Amino acid sequence: MSENKTTLTDAVHDLLKKAIIEQALTPGMRLPEDTVGEQFGVSRTIVRHAFVRLEHEGLIATRRNRGAFVAEPTRDEAQHVFEVRRCLENDVIRLLCQRMPASGYERLEAHVRQEEAVKGKDGPVSIRLAGEFHMLLAELTGNPVLTRYVSEVVLRCSLIMSLYARSHSSDCAVDEHSQIINAIRTGDASRAINIMEHHLGAVADRAELIARPDSIQSILSHYGKELAS
Incomplete structure (x- = not known):
């Protein structure tokens, strides 16, 4: 080509x-x-x-x-994707607690500021930025294989939410993104994983077919x- x-x-x-x-x-x-x-x-x-x-x-x-x-995706497929995503993102957090790059926190906080800027204003952009935050976390591990897999499941979750989600709350997403950053900064992997589990669980719980x-x-x-x- x-x-x-x-x-x-x-x-x-x-x-x-x-x-x-x-x-x-x-x-x-x-x-x-x-x-x-x-x-x-x-x-x-x-x-x-x-x-x-x-x-x-x-x-x-x-x-x-x-x-x-x-x-x-069927509901079974959606469940499988979310199960894989939780496993992958927990490992992302463990790795970042060990080896966050020098510019990592600055990049994450800049992304959260972008999310704050569109909160309550542009639903589609808010949804995209929310997914990109998780891709950025994976990228910062420095592991390209993990980054590729996380990016794929995040994209599939965006598609799943388009099919099944009742609503999208950017307020909760941005707040929890900041909490995840702070927990990683202190090296508290358990706390960061707990926040991530709650965060992803809340996303997975919003399931209802919508059509446009x-x-x-x-x-x-x-x-x-x-x-x-």
Whole structure:
């Protein structure tokens, strides 16, 4: 694949992922290659490459003779994802209590300030930033394998919450993120893990099917403007 195609594939992949994480593209929504290509101004080949990556990440599913759809995890699958996430994030905390990099607390606190800035103002951005906080924790361990796995389960949890969540409370999320940082700073892994367990448990407890009728054209027209800029 040429460098230009790779760059375009990356851009389309990232924008579609953002639309899924921000719960604009909802589970079960069909993603026609031609519609996606038209909205982003790219070829169907570029769209197909982006779809392959999203499918590997568990964010979309392709069905024979029907095309691509935003993935619809079952409740059992959702439970399994959350179980794995709790295990992984507990290990992230243990590692950070042992080896937080010099700039780690500064980066975490800067991220929390971003979350505070949109609290109560922009639900989709708040949801995305909440997930990115957990990805940043994993990144700071310096373990790229752990970072990749945490990122994948966080993204899948965002998709699960889009399908099942009753509500999203950024107030609780930001407060608990600050508590987690403070507990890691003191080296209190047990306290930090307890806060994380409560935090993730509260997220998993909000389960109820929701649906949105927006068309894919109207959703992607918004994200396509980012590609054009």
